[in-house]
Amino acid sequence: MEEDSEASPLRLEFGGISSAIETKTKMEDIRTLFEKYGTVVDVELAMYNKTRNRGLAFVTMGSPEEALAALNNLESSEMEGRIIKMAYAKPKKTKIPPPSSQPKPVTFNLYVENLPYEARSKDLKDLFNSEDCSVVTAEVVFQGNRRRSAGYGFVGFKSKKEAEAALSAFHGKLLLGRRIRVARGKQFVKVPKEESSQLGDESTELNSTVEQVNTDVNDTK
Structure with a gap:
């Protein structure tokens, strides 16, 4: 996500210039042109690459009054046969980091086998919740046939x-x-990847794929 700030009172956008002139020469010409109206703090060319500009420059003046004078006097004037376009430049866009998601809790996991083929995750959760246990997750594994559990x-x-x-x-x-x-599940303690480094040797990372989970189960049998 990106957010635009208000236009700067010191920085001007200077468009309509030729892209064919050498960079050094062009920056000196632009600086000389703007120095008629005050102190030029910085001149920056917008470039396609190291040798060709976009026909656009940004000029930072020493004060808002000097920037306004340059804007009023240079708007629609000519440079090298081209009509100059002037405006206050907007600051560069700043990226706003996405909100961090809530960390997943650490869980302690049991492996349950000899389940009926018609059993579903809800059946498993309801059974273990019947003794006032705080079940965080309950999952019956299926392989291929979604009507028949593994x-x-x-x-x-x-x-x-x-x-x-x-x-x-x-x-x-x-x-x-x-x-x-x-x-006990082979992976008895499950820790989210972002938290595993904080919990020491007792923790193991979450399995990243169903195949890895199935491999662990087969090794347990």
Whole structure:
């Protein structure tokens, strides 16, 4: 996102000049022209590249009164057979950084297997919430067939204490008629990438792809 500021009372936009003259000569000519109306602080050519300008220059005068005098006297006059166009120059656009998003919380994750094929993430979350646990995330994994789960999933908690309590409470419980098996996830502590450097060796980065998650699960089985 970019934001425009108000035009500067000292800096003038000087357009309509030829782009064919050498840069050094042109800047000296422009400075000489503007010095008739006051102190010239700076002359800047807008360039396409190092050797060719855009037919546009920016001149900074010593005071608002001097800038106004140059503007009034040079507007619509001629330079090298070209009509000069004058205006107050707008400052260069400044980029406004986007607002920072809220950091994702650290989660402590359990791996849940032997799920019924018809189980969905909501079923998993509802089960673990039944013991007053603070479930942050619950996901049943699907591979290929969206109507039939892969038989396993993950449940995340806000604290290690809650995750350990859920591990003891839910291992062997029934979900839609099947006894589930619960264990620590191979990636027990999930930390957002931007926060991982602050949490030391206990943390691991979030998996970046579903394939990586599936690899971790297969290694656990």
